[in-house]
Amino acid sequence: MVDRELEQRVGIISIRKTDVEKVWDIGYWTHPALQGRGYMKEAARAVLDFGFERLEAVSIVAQYALWNIASERVLRALGMEFVEYLEKGFEKNGAWVKENKMGMSRVAWMSLSGTQPLPEPSPLG
Numbered sequence: 001m002v003d004r005e006l007e008q009r010v011g012i013i014s015i016r017k018t019d020v021e022k023v024w025d026i027g028y029w030t031h032p033a034l035q036g037r038g039y040m041k042e043a044a045r046a047v048l049d050f051g052f053e054r055l056e057a058v059s060i061v062a063q064y065a066l067w068n069i070a071s072e073r074v075l076r077a078l079g080m081e082f083v084e085y086l087e088k089g090f091e092k093n094g095a096w097v098k099e100n101k102m103g104m105s106r107v108a109w110m111s112l113s114g115t116q117p118l119p120e121p122s123p124l125g
């Protein structure tokens with residue numbers, strides 16, 4: 001993730017396959033000195049577009065630790081909705097960190113982005 005005007009790398013975002021076919025997961029990080037400037041909301045929106053358009057995802061999900069308000073705000077700004085509470089989200093220093101799983105379906109993304117579904121092929125060709 002690069003700010004072209006600053007010519008500087010500002011963070012990282014990835015989209016990864018999950019165990020469920022056509023369901024992808026995103027994870028991200030913005031450099032601490034550059035947080036709160038809107039970088040991740042912009043980058044994550046572009047990655048969702050890529051996931052639904054190019055990877056043909058049916059759903060894209062993400063998880064955030066309950067304490068991580070900034071991460072939650074990014075996901076809610078994208079239009080993601082709560083999917084599931086995870087008592088044992090991930091383990092850190094020998095303790096479980098509680099997480100929420102968020103997600104967006106392809107249908108919700110199309111309606112939010114104004115994308116039209118591909119037309120059905122005409123029987124007349």
Ligand SMILES: CC(C)(COP(=O)(O)OP(=O)(O)OC[C@H]1O[C@@H](n2cnc3c(N)ncnc32)[C@H](O)[C@@H]1OP(=O)(O)O)[C@@H](O)C(=O)NCCC(=O)NCCS
Pocket residue numbers: 027028029030031034035036037038039040041042063064065068069070071073074077
């Ligand atoms: C989560 C993270 C990626 C957000 O990146 P960012 O570039 O700062 O995000 P944005 O600038 O697009 O801001 C997103 C929202 O979070 C808010 N925010 C940013 N930093 C915040 C903070 N420290 N506390 C509370 N809210 C914060 C912003 O105000 C914005 O919300 P708003 O538009 O509703 O006001 C960044 O905080 C980060 O890298 N954290 C450490 C790694 C991490 O937690 N990754 C996610 C794991 S699920």
